[in-house]
Amino acid sequence: MMAHRRGLASPPQGIGSFLTLRILLVDDFPAVRQGLKHLVEMNEAWEVVAEAGDGQEGLQEAERLQPDVAVVDIGMPRMNGLELTRAIQKSAPKTKVLILTEQNSQHMMQEARNAGADGYVIKSHAGSELLPALEALSEERPFFSSKGIDD
Amino acid sequence: MSERQSWIIFVSGIVILILLGAGTAAVTSRYAASEDRVAHTHQVETLIVRVRASLFTADSARLAFLLTGDEARLQQYRAELSELTRHLGNLKSLTADNPSQQERIAALSLLVEEDRSLMERSVALKQSGPADETKQKDIEQQCHGILTRAVTLLGSMSEEEARLMNLRVGTSTASYRNILRVLVLAGLIVLIFLGLLFRMLLKQLSVRKQAEAAVRQLSLRILQLRDAEQRKLARELHDSLGQALAAVSMNLSVLKEKGDNIAPEKRAALLTDSLQLVQQSSSETRTISHLLHPPLLDEAGFDSAARWYVDGFTVRSKISVALEISSDMGRLPRKTELVLFRALQECLTNIHKHSGSTRVIVKLEKRGSFVDFSVQDNGRGIPASVLSEFQTTGGGSGIGLMGLRERVNDLNGEFKVESNASGTQIHVILPFTEPGTSPSQPEQSRHTGSSAASPEKTPPSSLMKAPVALSPG
Secondary structure: OHHHOOOOOOOOOOOOOOOOEEEEEEOOOHHHHHHHHHHHOOOOOEEEEEEEOOHHHHHHHHHHHOOOEEEEOOOOOOOOHHHHHHHHHHHOOOOEEEEEEOOOEHHHHHHHHHHOOOEEEEHHHHHHHHHHHHHHHHOOOOEEOOOOOEO | OOHHHHHHHHHHHHHHHHHHHHHHHHHHHHHHHHHHHHHHHHHHHHHHHHHHHHHHHHHHHHHHHHHHOOHHHHHHHHHHHHHHHHHHHHHHHHOOOOHHHHHHHHHHHHHHHHHHHHHHHHHHHHHHOOOOHHHHHHHHHHHHHHHHHHHHHHHHHHHHHHHHHHHHHHHHHHHHHHHHHHHHHHHHHHHHHHHHHHHHHHHHHHHHHHHHHHHHHHHHHHHHHHHHHHHHHHHHHHHHHHHHHHHHHHHHHHHHHHOOOOOHHHHHHHHHHHHHHHHHHHHHHHHHHHHHOOHHHHHOOHHHHHHHHHHHHHHHHOOEEEEEEOOOOOOOOHHHHHHHHHHHHHHHHHHHHHHOOOEEEEEEEEEOOEEEEEEEEOOOOOOHHHHHHHHHHOOOOOHHHHHHHHHHHHOOOEEEEEEEOOEEEEEEEEEOOOOOOOOOOHHHHHHOOOOOOOOOOOOHHHHOOOOOOOOOO
């Protein structure tokens, strides 16, 4: 983990950590991955190292690249996000998992916790929540936002 | 078993029972009459015996008087004579219906008169003085002759009555047997009718059970189909709209956060991406909504809606569709157009899913007071077992065809499916009527925008059910 934190980068405007962060995006919609990438790249120290379009592919990339954070959708073909979360814990134990989904129920968030996720962000709130979440995870803090969650 | 058949069986049962009742009454009264005749004959026979007895008793009483001169005997003789007259009178009236017996009675009466005058002479002779043996003997001989003839006559009367008796007892027995026959027949007929009715009842019950099972199955399938439709719609909404909107919101967040601190080419890329996503969402929304219920159908009619649907279908399925709608068709009532459109959707969807067709011909023609809508494909046809089950019980096929048939029946139309290995042809024939008195107001409903405000537009929640005609409640 420490090997990936390559010291200070030039600080971006206002937000974000100075620590480098290697990020894997797993979502079956290219437009969403593109949007996420735009968001992530607002912090110049952060890098999207790979993108995957389904759970299986996501797992392969996680094993191969051992990223700092995997941003994982829940509803995906081949392997869903909860299964992927469990699998990543085995094959890439140091990778933090941030669930990013449109499922806004308390129950689903609990499911994600149980599966071992480190964070949970509602997709439609990604614009404001994704960066704080990534920051929290990079500092080893869990991030389960209540924003957009229905009880 | 139709209601009419039940009535026929019931009414003919009643008629047969009435006939049997009348028959029984007739046979019984004939039996009673023949029993009366038998009793009558018995009476006549008894009287004959009495007449004979009276004749002899009178004669012996007279002889006793001649021998003893006892007045009591004379009294007895006279009493017996009057008895004899009474019996003869009775006999005559009882046999009034029998001419041969009447003749005999007439002859007998003469003999009795003759006998009586002889006997009176002998009595007078005795009373007049000393016995004149020769005269008395002469009278005695004559009396004897008369009595012998009377007895012969009475004998033949007896024979006649015995003959009649035989005849009448025979008739009576026959009548009795007839009664038994009629009763046995009646019993059998009642049994047969009960059997028939019982069978009808059982058949009715099993038909009803089947119908109930079919209804249950239908509603179950409707629910399943609705679930499937809802799942499909949920998926479509999620995939086409949710994801695009999430992506746009991310792009906008970046623009907002960065403010002016963003490279112009980056800003342009974000804006282009977002614009494209929004346009794509807008078009997807339109497609989803229009597939659920095309506004063209209300606003421009079946013709335009069908052309729109067929164009989209051809793009999606790569199946070529020839759409032939008679030019004089014009607008049809809203309900009719909706059923035709659902028929088109259902048929083309089935063709795409199951038939393996490459070409489809869709026709809508006006035929007298009907419109004939047909869809013909060149696919592999519906499997014979599925088709025959659909045509006999209505089951076997997917809910789609059943639902379609229900819609068509609701409009008093006719729904026909013909299918073999070289293709399937489906006909929907609906009564043709001019559009009703409440035409849609398409321009208004389109431009007022708010879908909830316009009753012409179905709200989204019921749109989900729209493809299922039979959704309960």
